Amino acid sequence: MKLVFWLLDINPKVDEDTFELWLWGIDSEGNRVLLVERNFAAYFYVVLHGGANPDVVIQEIMESYAVEVAKTEVVSRRFFGKPVTAIKVTCKNPTKTAQVAKELRKLNGVSDCLEDDIRAAMRYLIDNGVVPCGWHEAEVAEEPNTQKVRVYGVFSLLSSPKPLDNPNVPRLRTLAFSMVCYSHEGTPKPDRNPTVLISTVASNGEEHQFVADKNNNDKQLLNDFNAYIKKFDPDVIVNYGGNATDWTYLKSRSHKHNLKLDFDRAGFEPHTSVYGHVSVTGIVNVDVADFSDMFPEVKVKTLANFAEHLGVGAAGSGVVEDVLVAEYWDNPKKRPELERFSLESARRVYGVGELLVDFAMQMAGLTSLPLDHVMTAATGFRVDWYLVKLAQKIGELVPRRLEQQYISYTGGLVLSPKPGLHDNIAVLDFKSMYPNIMITYNISPDTYIEPDQPDPEGGSYKAPEVGYRFRKTPPGFYKEALTYLINIRGELRQKMLALNPKTVEYRILDARQKAVKILTNAIYGYAGWVGARWYIKPVAEAASAWGRHIILTASQLAQQAGLGVVYGDTDSLFINYDKAKVDQLQKDIKVELKLDVEIGEVYKRIFFTEAKKRYAGLRQDGTLDVVGLEVIRGDWAEVAKQVQEHVLEIILKEQTHKNAVSYVHSVVSDLRHRKLPLDSLIIWKTLTKPPEQYAVRAPHVEAAKLLLEKGWRLGSGDKVGYVVVAGKGALNRRVKPHVFAKLDEIDVDYYVTNQVLPAAARILEFFNVTQKDLEKTTKEEKTKSLSEYF
DNA sequence: GCATACGGAGTACCA
DNA sequence: ACTGGTACTCCGTATGCG
Numbered sequence: 001m002k003l004v005f006w007l008l009d010i011n012p013k014v015d016e017d018t019f020e021l022w023l024w025g026i027d028s029e030g031n032r033v034l035l036v037e038r039n040f041a042a043y044f045y046v047v048l049h050g051g052a053n054p055d056v057v058i059q060e061i062m063e064s065y066a067v068e069v070a071k072t073e074v075v076s077r078r079f080f081g082k083p084v085t086a087i088k089v090t091c092k093n094p095t096k097t098a099q100v101a102k103e104l105r106k107l108n109g110v111s112d113c114l115e116d117d118i119r120a121a122m123r124y125l126i127d128n129g130v131v132p133c134g135w136h137e138a139e140v141a142e143e144p145n146t147q148k149v150r151v152y153g154v155f156s157l158l159s160s161p162k163p164l165d166n167p168n169v170p171r172l173r174t175l176a177f178s179m180v181c182y183s184h185e186g187t188p189k190p191d192r193n194p195t196v197l198i199s200t201v202a203s204n205g206e207e208h209q210f211v212a213d214k215n216n217n218d219k220q221l222l223n224d225f226n227a228y229i230k231k232f233d234p235d236v237i238v239n240y241g242g243n244a245t246d247w248t249y250l251k252s253r254s255h256k257h258n259l260k261l262d263f264d265r266a267g268f269e270p271h272t273s274v275y276g277h278v279s280v281t282g283i284v285n286v287d288v289a290d291f292s293d294m295f296p297e298v299k300v301k302t303l304a305n306f307a308e309h310l311g312v313g314a315a316g317s318g319v320v321e322d323v324l325v326a327e328y329w330d331n332p333k334k335r336p337e338l339e340r341f342s343l344e345s346a347r348r349v350y351g352v353g354e355l356l357v358d359f360a361m362q363m364a365g366l367t368s369l370p371l372d373h374v375m376t377a378a379t380g381f382r383v384d385w386y387l388v389k390l391a392q393k394i395g396e397l398v399p400r401r402l403e404q405q406y407i408s409y410t411g412g413l414v415l416s417p418k419p420g421l422h423d424n425i426a427v428l429d430f431k432s433m434y435p436n437i438m439i440t441y442n443i444s445p446d447t448y449i450e451p452d453q454p455d456p457e458g459g460s461y462k463a464p465e466v467g468y469r470f471r472k473t474p475p476g477f478y479k480e481a482l483t484y485l486i487n488i489r490g491e492l493r494q495k496m497l498a499l500n501p502k503t504v505e506y507r508i509l510d511a512r513q514k515a516v517k518i519l520t521n522a523i524y525g526y527a528g529w530v531g532a533r534w535y536i537k538p539v540a541e542a543a544s545a546w547g548r549h550i551i552l553t554a555s556q557l558a559q560q561a562g563l564g565v566v567y568g569d570t571d572s573l574f575i576n577y578d579k580a581k582v583d584q585l586q587k588d589i590k591v592e593l594k595l596d597v598e599i600g601e602v603y604k605r606i607f608f609t610e611a612k613k614r615y616a617g618l619r620q621d622g623t624l625d626v627v628g629l630e631v632i633r634g635d636w637a638e639v640a641k642q643v644q645e646h647v648l649e650i651i652l653k654e655q656t657h658k659n660a661v662s663y664v665h666s667v668v669s670d671l672r673h674r675k676l677p678l679d680s681l682i683i684w685k686t687l688t689k690p691p692e693q694y695a696v697r698a699p700h701v702e703a704a705k706l707l708l709e710k711g712w713r714l715g716s717g718d719k720v721g722y723v724v725v726a727g728k729g730a731l732n733r734r735v736k737p738h739v740f741a742k743l744d745e746i747d748v749d750y751y752v753t754n755q756v757l758p759a760a761a762r763i764l765e766f767f768n769v770t771q772k773d774l775e776k777t778t779k780e781e782k783t784k785s786l787s788e789y790f
Numbered sequence: 791g792c793a794t795a796c797g798g799a800g801t802a803c804c805a
Numbered sequence: 806a807c808t809g810g811t812a813c814t815c816c817g818t819a820t821g822c823g
Contacts, residue, residue, distance in 0.1 A: 411809030
């Protein structure tokens with residue numbers, strides 16, 4: 001019979017003598033189904049040395065390895081663009097490809113074995129064009145549910161599924177949860193601290209809270225939570241931090257009570273798998289924390305901040321800091337607040353999931369990485385898999401990831417800004433500069449010509465400065481990848497124009513074009529990543545060399561056209577806006593450099609200091625665009641950022657600093673009188689390694705150590721929020737984690753001298769007001785309070 | 791013995 | 806755990822002065 005299904009997840013199922021691939025899906029009637037593939041044959045390639053005779057090598061393979069090898073076949077492939085003869089070796093046991101390949105590498109005539117490092121599930125998806133989060137049709141036979149998996153029906157696949165062109169997503173059952181663990185000794189540890197509260201929000205509208213008993217025993221809670229998931233039977237479980245914390249914690253707690261956390265669709269427990277994601281058989285586990293890198297505007301990546309940024313949940317509703325959880329739990333008056341926070345957290349998780357899972361599904365489809373780990377995988381690995389798919393299509397063998405030394409190279413060119421205020425400045429941007437350079441000059445690992453090789457018949461492109469050459473023909477691997485991505489995005493955006501943005505279809509297309517854009521823009525970076533399967537250093541080097549040449553040439557063309565260049569960075573030029581001249585310049589650039597430039601923002605007025613990568617512009621609509629300055633940095637106190645932003649607004653709008661100076665005075669006065677909330681004084685910094693590994697006693701590290709002393713676990717990647725308190729000694733001995741600090745112990749002078757005034761003076765210096773001037777006047781003047789100022 | 795200068799460590803930004 | 810270019814603070818020691 002034929003079965004139409006949408007692919008939710010795939011996992012290998014290995015028993016002693018059987019190897020199956022389990023494809024979890026939803027059929028066109030909305031039933032949850034399991035399709036079992038028993039005909040998967042794993043293989044790898046044996047690449048031969050130049051003169052080697054494939055038949056001789058095959059004979060040797062069959063003599064020594066007949067036990068493991070099911071089949072051999074001589075095939076023609078390419079490797080880094082060059083034709084190679086290879087032997088496709090199919091293994092009897094799919095779990096042993098890497099092992100057999102390792103042995104065969106030792107044979108005479110064999111230069112290498114390739115693709116033995118591609119996991120069975122990925123091999124299957126890529127070879128058959130089966131797509132995670134996509135619809136398929138397959139010939140199947142229903143079979144008894146001997147494994148007692150919790151689905152509507154089990155089917156064996158009689159042929160590999162064929163992808164269908166249907167962008168729709170079936171109605172999924174989604175469950176979000178958030179947990180609270182009880183500890184007086186810092187970070188909760190599963191061997192000693194119970195989970196006292198779990199809140200859930202489900203796509204059917206149900207909300208639940210599972211609560212530990214009077215003695216804080218969590219046995220019943222865990223049992224009920226597990227049973228509830230089984231009963232609701234979600235397709236997708238959403239959480240925040242589940243990969244790093246929640247699942248192992250809950251599993252550990254369950255085991256402590258001799259319970260199993262076996263809610264999945266096959267009776268297994270959650271387990272950590274590739275890229276560090278937690279896999280739940282038959283269900284997609286999505287950790288929305290994995291999306292946080294997509295939003296650099298959110299500096300402190302808590303669930304509440306993240307949700308607020310996305311407009312999810314009740315804005316400004318109370319947050320209970322980790323440090324206070326135990327206190328709230330113990331206090332009957334405060335516990336309801338913690339309970340509300342927990343439920344609100346589950347709602348936030350659910351809401352964030354609703355907004356972002358569309359994107360993840362599209363990224364899964366593009367890369368073939370299943371939904372449960374496509375967002376856990378780093379950008380480089382997503383590009384890797386996208387390219388593996390393309391390689392399979394064009395017969396290019398997939399290189400292994402090699403351990404090799406990294407040597408950095410020269411990147412983009414940054415022009416020095418002309419300090420001060422400028423009126424009417426246009427930003428000229430090269431559209432997708434690196435992708436287009438790579439397409440135009442056919443820069444790719446398979447078109448690179450080694451320095452000792454002659455130019456090929458079709459000729460070559462030679463990169464400026466570095467001199468690397470690339471074949472003009474045929475089109476390289478990257479050119480094909482990029483052209484396809486750019487075209488598909490164009491088509492998607494075209495289709496979107498005809499749709500109402502409120503429709504589901506529009507939303508899906510928008511998610512897809514975003515995924516395509518992100519992948520496109522990552523390919524240049526990937527090319528320069530030493531871990532890339534197709535890493536060839538000159539590829540990235542040549543692209544950036546062309547980039548520098550292009551921006552420099554464009555800058556010269558602008559000046560020749562009589563357009564002053566006030567700044568430029570990598571792929572942008574800031575020039576005086578004279579419409580006729582700029583239009584002409586655009587055309588000249590296209591002719592001269594073969595690349596499109598577009599006019600981006602046209603600022604009414606813009607302000608530069610002497611520093612590169614830092615400026616503030618006044619847009620046509622009167623809003624401010626601040627770039628690089630303290631205003632948009634996460635490691636300055638809010639009070640300093642606000643002061644600088646307002647100073648910028650005044651000087652950009654009024655073109656004089658007079659009011660800015662009195663404004664600074666008023667804030668300093670408020671600060672000295674402690675009229676500002678403690679929150680505005682927190683400085684957040686990230687730990688980039690374990691605290692004990694630091695060479696110097698940096699303030700945030702000292703603050704982290706104070707938290708560690710109280711049992712809070714902090715490590716690489718964690719943000720530390722601290723304030724500076726009054727007292728004796730060096731700054732790094734006067735820091736306090738913000739959760740322990742009170743407003744009246746703050747070192748006000750530090751905030752005036754090292755936060756507010758430097759941020760203000762950075763701008764005001766160009767109006768001949770130095771920090772010293774500000775210091776003097778703030779001390780002398782009887783200043784107005786902030787409220788009077790407004 | 792103390793203030794200041796300066797290089798290195800550390801972080802976060804722009805493209 | 807995709808790239809390089811850049812600004813900036815703070816630490817900690819070297820340096821200079823008295």
